[in-house]
Amino acid sequence: MSRADAAGGGQLDLSPAVHYDRVTDAWTLLLGDDLHYGVFEHDDEMLPKATHRLTTLMATAADLRSDDRFLDVGCGIGSSTRWAVECHGVVGVGITTSARGVERARRSAASVDSGRVPTFEIRDGMRNGFPDESFDKVWALESSHLMRDRRALLGECGRVLRPGGRMALCDIILVEPMSFQAVRSLRAELGLLNRVFGDARMETLDTYAQLARTAGLEVDMRRDLSAEVRRTFSCWRTNAETYRDEVRRLIGHDGWRDFVDSCEILENMWDRGILGYGIFSAVKG
Ligand SMILES: C[S@@+](CC[C@H](N)C(=O)[O-])C[C@H]1O[C@@H](n2cnc3c(N)ncnc32)[C@H](O)[C@@H]1O
Numbered sequence: 497m498s499r500a501d502a503a504g505g506g507q508l509d510l511s512p513a514v515h516y517d518r519v520t521d522a523w524t525l526l527l528g529d530d531l532h533y534g535v536f537e538h539d540d541e542m543l544p545k546a547t548h549r550l551t552t553l554m555a556t557a558a559d560l561r562s563d564d565r566f567l568d569v570g571c572g573i574g575s576s577t578r579w580a581v582e583c584h585g586v587v588g589v590g591i592t593t594s595a596r597g598v599e600r601a602r603r604s605a606a607s608v609d610s611g612r613v614p615t616f617e618i619r620d621g622m623r624n625g626f627p628d629e630s631f632d633k634v635w636a637l638e639s640s641h642l643m644r645d646r647r648a649l650l651g652e653c654g655r656v657l658r659p660g661g662r663m664a665l666c667d668i669i670l671v672e673p674m675s676f677q678a679v680r681s682l683r684a685e686l687g688l689l690n691r692v693f694g695d696a697r698m699e700t701l702d703t704y705a706q707l708a709r710t711a712g713l714e715v716d717m718r719r720d721l722s723a724e725v726r727r728t729f730s731c732w733r734t735n736a737e738t739y740r741d742e743v744r745r746l747i748g749h750d751g752w753r754d755f756v757d758s759c760e761i762l763e764n765m766w767d768r769g770i771l772g773y774g775i776f777s778a779v780k781g
Pocket residue numbers: 512513516529530531532569570571572573574575576591592593594597619620621622636637638639642643
């Protein structure tokens with residue numbers, strides 16, 4: 497099956513909602529139930545342990561506490577929202593633009609062993625529609641690169657937080673601002689990354705911090721995690737080999753091959769100091 501066949505024929509629609517509806521099931525094989533990078537402390541660590549470490553870093557950054565009303569913006573299949581409910585006792589709401597993500601998140605929320613089952617809704621992080629000051633904590637765990645209007649995303653995070661509330665964000669970043677010439681010279685590689693991961697744009701941590709300030713948030717922690725997450729790509733490659741047939745059935749042979757190629761491109765961009773990974777937290781004044 498070709499990639500176009502897997503997508504229903506014709507040109508691939510890379511808009512995040514359509515893209516995630518198409519790739520979510522394959523992603524859970526390639527990346528695991530946590531649809532994000534891992535933070536590795538040792539070379540021989542397994543991917544699930546490392547992805548969980550990133551979730552716990554976010555929980556510390558957001559200072560999740562029992563009874564917090566917590567919003568997970570870009571919640572994937574809801575694994576982190578569910579964990580925050582079960583392990584931190586928050587009242588969790590996960591949002592994503594992917595109908596498939598919400599469907600899977602709701603299905604697995606039914607197994608939450610507590611009176612507090614998280615809720616999942618289709619909503620856009622750049623215009624979420626929740627009332628002002630309705631959450632204590634908000635995070636965007638590796639979803640911001642898919643939201644073109646980062647000012648709107650951070651503005652919405654600031655708006656729905658109560659005064660004194662906290663937000664945390666982690667994502668793939670530009671290590672340095674990229675010149676137009678650099679973008680042009682990397683056009684083929686960036687095009688392939690967009691085909692694999694959806695229509696994405698990266699920012700520097702400085703830009704994120706500036707946008708957070710504009711949204712009335714004071715950044716109190718920022719950290720470059722580029723070195724710690726780099727092993728993620730070799731784990732994804734191993735999963736691609738392990739689940740080759742299933743993944744090819746889900747996203748086609750070209751989709752599978754593009755994913756494998758993208759791991760090498762990302763490693764290369766990491767090593768050249770073009771792309772990296774960052775986390776920050778901020779408090780609403
Ligand atoms: C890389 S996944 C991360 C998922 C989840 N945070 C996790 O770590 O498992 C990116 C997520 O962002 C969601 N997303 C993309 N654009 C969005 C938007 N405008 N509003 C809300 N969610 C969005 C995707 O549907 C997907 O669930």
